[in-house]
Amino acid sequence: MRWFINLHKLEKKTILLMLALLYVSILFSFGFIYWDIANDSQGEFFIFQNDVNMNTKVEAFRKSLNIPIYNKEFKDMVKYLISSNEYKRPIAKLEAPGSSFSANIFAFDKILGENWANYYYLLFQSQGITHISIEDLGEDKVSSKFNSNKLKICFYKINEEEKYKDFKSYKKSDKNKFEKVDSKYVWINNYTLLYNEIFRKEYFYYPLNFYFPKLIENSISFLDDSPLVLRAIINGNFKYPIWNFMYFSAVTMTTLGYGDILPNSMVVRILVMLETIFGVIIIGVFVSCLFWNKKSNDS
Template identity: 35%
Template structure:
């Protein structure tokens, strides 16, 4: 007993700090566990902090780093009626089409901005488009054009500019200059673009390319998505499979144990409120004991 008393007397401050830290992390873990098992229903999140958290996790999952405002637009304009539908079209792999209760529609300019920004961050700077097939039927009687849309990395000092500021021409040896290439299949309604117009006839086979921004009109009119980003947003927004990060609830726990108030996250269930009251009480007790030890130490030094 004397040993324990002596230990507390001489190391009381350290014991309080350790207890405080353990309590902080333990309750932070409990809050995070409850949030993920209740799909966030046990808490009320400030809209901005929740959206920002989703954007960060979204970019982590895709291993990209682009302007967050571009990603933000994808979430803000997400159609809650979107139906995740993957189809195999002829020799193409599984394709995710933009299907909702209103039918199949183009993915729009927000998604085009996202793809262009993503490709630029990966080092791509030019594109080409080639009509593969016409009169394609996807799910209804609407006719679509199937296009091979390709993106390239080409050193700009090897390019000869031709008729417009966007179209470029490479000599016959262009194939030796292309550093990277990636191909996508996209489907566009026959009437959405005048694909017979010579302004759109830029294909790698003709040694003609366009700047990546020039291809934005193609992407915005596509009825299918080009990566798994839509799957992630669908899981977050429709399936409620978003996993809340531990750090947010460690912050919530820190605010609670220090009795500073709440802020961006609030409790929304009896269980969480009980935990908050328990943690606050523990925090107050530890703080009071710490102040007592500090006072005694200062007093003894005098």
């Protein structure tokens, strides 16, 4: 009982401060434990609402590729890729001499299609790219299944003083209006037919928002490691953000229980019960201390 006598001698403010610190310490401790369990179990020990889990995967995708995902349209496109079966496609990373990368990722089942075309269009658009130029490096059959041409695509930003208009193409003599940003090597299926159908020889700089998606839709090569990262994310190779579980710890300890994150294992359920009990006891003691009149008790 000596500890109780010593506690009784403490000032009311000191006791309240100690209880508050204990409460916060337990909250953060359990949050770290939940976070560690979630990452070790790849999230299987918890049940997440779809938006919570999806936002976590989108953020992991963004960080892995170090790309900006600012606007809602681009974010929705990434969500669609994650929720689709694109990660199941047979792909291979092959050495491609002369490429801007040591190796390119190729699809061997079909051309990339509209979804990947829209994804790459939105990706480059978010980086401020407005136009592209194309250099045909000739027929290059990476796979016997495709009659492909190797292209070098250069990406440009139009100068600020030049008013950008959608679908406006420029001639090579207008090069002073553009700033080159990047270049990529891609392999396009049936490029000759595609070129004759949509391109005009008198122009050199083509607007990103029409010609680029058409090209990538017929590509058999990806422009970066996005498909590999997508597959890794779907397979659970990512870290859950710690603040999700600090939030879960807070709503558990305060007995709010919103239900957007739920325990899905006996271990986590036991921890949740313990944290709830600690939370109720500490809050109860804290409230009783608020109304504790030390002078009347001492008399």
